[in-house]
Amino acid sequence: MAPIVIIVFAVLANYALGAPLPTASQLSVWPELSVVFLFMLLLVGIGEETGWMAFAAPRLLGRYSFVETFAILSAMRVFWHLPLMLSGDLPLALGIGGNIGFQFLLLWLFYRTDVWFLAAVWHAVLNTTSGEFFFGMVGGANQTRLGVLMSLVYILAAGSVYLVMRRSPEPIAGIE
DSSP states (O other): OHHHHHHHHHHHHHHHTTOOOOOHHHHTTGGGHHHHHHHHIIIIIHHHHIIIIIIIHHHHHHHSOHHHHHHHHHHHHHHHTHHHHHHTSSOHHIIIIIHHHHHHHHHHHHHHHOOTHHHHHHHHHHIIIIITTGGGGOOHHHHHHHHHHHHHHHHHHHHHHHHHHHHOSSOOTTOO
């Protein structure tokens, strides 16, 4: 649900800044998203998060603090997406800022639940609802702004979670 809320919030903020809202015709293809979601879950969600969250996260958290693990995984995730950024298939703002905020939230989710598969589902929902759905409904400057807004929402969500974590009665190693 969180990735859907984030992209809808970004779409509405984009609208407030001048982008058109999706038309009924554009929104009418949503039933087709179930097939896209399954594809994204198998190839992207499970494909990537098996490495990031199932393999790397527990090993890094065993050696480093939460913040250090986050920094390492963020750098790896941004570097992994560099070819998509260089080819223009992934906007720079999303490739860097969005991936950093996204990584923080996934690591926090994994830290709290110890279930890496939730990250795979989040990743698949994110790619399905944003890249394969809402981003195709706008173009040019509106699409660029949507990428920036989505990155900002991810960074703000991560920052909010970080502030809550710092005040939590159950401390997390590495959150100062």
